[in-house]
Amino acid sequence: MIVRTLIHMFRSRRKPTLGIHDVGRMNLRVVATDLDVLGHMNNGVYFSLMDLGRMDLMIRAGLWKQFIEKGYYPVMANETATFRKSLTHGTRFVLETRIVGYDDRAVYAEQRFVVEGEIYMSAMTRARFLKKTGGTVSLAELAELTGVDPSSLRPPAWVDEWAVNVQLPATRDAAPSEWS
Secondary structure, eight states: OHHHHHHHHHHHTTSOOOOTTSOEEEEEEOOGGGBOTTSBBOHHHHHHHHHHHHHHHHHHTTOHHHHHHHTEEEEEEEEEEEEOSOOBTTOEEEEEEEEEEEOSSOEEEEEEEEETTEEEEEEEEEEEEEETTSSBOOHHHHHHHHOOOGGGOOOOHHHHHHHHHHOOOOTTSOOOOOOO
8 A cells, every 4th residue: 555655646746736625536446455355345445545535635735745844644533434336356436535624623524436427435534633743733723724714614414423423532531442
């Protein structure tokens, strides 16, 4: 995956620029290393490829370099996916990425795997930005760097409820693994 990431970082820099709220599109193909023993793309590979889609959008919007310079980096807090049809070896598809909103702590992006205009998989992601020096990048800091007003774009209502329902305790709080 690291080789694929480096290739796409290079390619993204040569693609047309996008606004941060535009839909980013990447043309990809299922390769042999994407497959599981059943001959279709492994569910974990979808999430790895989604990283490429979000990176592509940030590079093309001119933000990736700014994040690196500030020592900011994104991390996934939550992801959910719905799989509709299988992607098999050699299938060409488009990975679409779009920021759909902000809450008081995170950025939400919807991503789709599309074959000939038809959605095969759709996912919602919730990301936060951290500082290499430690701590979390506030939305105010993010807004200052990007020029985006986070209050201008709220995620869909179901996403707010989803984020609350899947949240785990804070990293400093106890989170025992107890099955009922």
